[in-house]
Amino acid sequence: MDSILRIEGLSHRYSSSWAVRDINMEISQNGITGLLGSNGAGKSTTMNIICGVLNQTEGSVLVNGFDIRVQPELAKKQIGFLPQNPPLYTDLTIDEYLTYCAELRFIEKSKIKAAVTEVKERCGIAHFSSRLIHNLSGGYRQRVGIAQAIIHKPKLVVLDEPTNGLDPNQLIEARKLIKEIALDHAVLLSSHILTEIHLLCKEIVMIEGGRIVFADSMDAFDNYVQPNSLIVKMENPPATEELLKIQGITKIEVLTYKEIRVYFDGDEEITERLVAASLQHKWQLREISLEKSLLDDIFKQLSGTQTY
Numbered sequence: 261m262d263s264i265l266r267i268e269g270l271s272h273r274y275s276s277s278w279a280v281r282d283i284n285m286e287i288s289q290n291g292i293t294g295l296l297g298s299n300g301a302g303k304s305t306t307m308n309i310i311c312g313v314l315n316q317t318e319g320s321v322l323v324n325g326f327d328i329r330v331q332p333e334l335a336k337k338q339i340g341f342l343p344q345n346p347p348l349y350t351d352l353t354i355d356e357y358l359t360y361c362a363e364l365r366f367i368e369k370s371k372i373k374a375a376v377t378e379v380k381e382r383c384g385i386a387h388f389s390s391r392l393i394h395n396l397s398g399g400y401r402q403r404v405g406i407a408q409a410i411i412h413k414p415k416l417v418v419l420d421e422p423t424n425g426l427d428p429n430q431l432i433e434a435r436k437l438i439k440e441i442a443l444d445h446a447v448l449l450s451s452h453i454l455t456e457i458h459l460l461c462k463e464i465v466m467i468e469g470g471r472i473v474f475a476d477s478m479d480a481f482d483n484y485v486q487p488n489s490l491i492v493k494m495e496n497p498p499a500t501e502e503l504l505k506i507q508g509i510t511k512i513e514v515l516t517y518k519e520i521r522v523y524f525d526g527d528e529e530i531t532e533r534l535v536a537a538s539l540q541h542k543w544q545l546r547e548i549s550l551e552k553s554l555l556d557d558i559f560k561q562l563s564g565t566q567t568y
């Protein structure tokens with residue numbers, strides 16, 4: 261794989277307890293990779309190490325080929341980081357703050373103004389250029405945080421719970437912005453919310469108790485947690501035996517007169533077969549919904565009961 265980030269055998273211990281244990285992962289040059297895990301799973305620790313904010317106890321992190329411990333300056337040039345608590349100077353205006361960030365990133369003096377203008381446009385904050393950051397809403401502060409993370413055009417953008425605490429409208433806007441950024445950057449994003457990762461990411465790395473419990477494409481994750489039951493509502497439901505004749509259906513549970521739970525194995529083409537049978541026999545199908553596993557169940561399933 262053409263990777264921008266390669267992590268090998270990464271472990272970290274705070275005083276006596278291990279927060280992260282033997283993390284191995286690789287992410288490619290573009291697209292969004294989601295780091296999913298419940299609170300305390302080790303997401304921030306991993307991200308802080310990737311970005312050189314924290315020195316790991318064991319293992320290595322290579323960013324675009326540069327080891328964050330051996331060549332920290334070169335490695336950090338490749339990274340833009342939005343930590344869980346955005347490092348904003350709230351007494352500065354957006355312009356002042358982003359100019360300062362550009363200087364910290366060693367952007368050439370003559371190019372700073374253009375870089376600030378470009379990033380403000382991209383993050384939709386240009387109209388608030390002279391507003392003090394403490395007078396911005398949470399959503400706009402987050403945009404400023406993202407702006408400082410991409411001002412130097414890093415290859416890898418690391419966003420630690422970037423959508424946390426945003427209201428529904430801000431959430432939609434933030435997702436849009438992150439997707440847009442991923443068009444020309446590799447993005448690693450953490451969240452404890454499966455839906456968030458699902459909506460945004462093409463790859464998913466799930467950690468629990470400091471260890472990776474699942475790492476693959478979002479499609480593979482979907483297959484892994486593939487529901488094997490459907491709720492079906494029909495005006496004129498047939499007898500259970502009729503439904504069991506449909507290929508793939510393994511069990512029927514009658515919930516109410518017009519509502520049944522259908523268990524199936526194999527792929528989701530079962531929905532097409534059900535629709536076709538309903539049309540043919542005039543069962544008057546009104547609704548079909550796949551039953552998705554709850555995140556808690558998936559966590560339990562993936563993390564097992566391992567203790568260490």
Ligand SMILES: Nc1ncnc2c1ncn2[C@@H]1O[C@H](COP(=O)(O)OP(=O)(O)OP(=O)(O)O)[C@@H](O)[C@H]1O
Pocket residue numbers: 274275278279297298299300301302303304305306344452
């Ligand atoms: N500075 C610290 N000193 C001691 N233990 C810490 C420190 N920071 C984190 N931990 C512990 O390390 C483990 C992993 O924490 P981490 O913050 O990386 O998890 P997280 O997945 O980011 O969770 P959250 O979403 O709640 O921030 C937790 O058990 C946490 O209590």
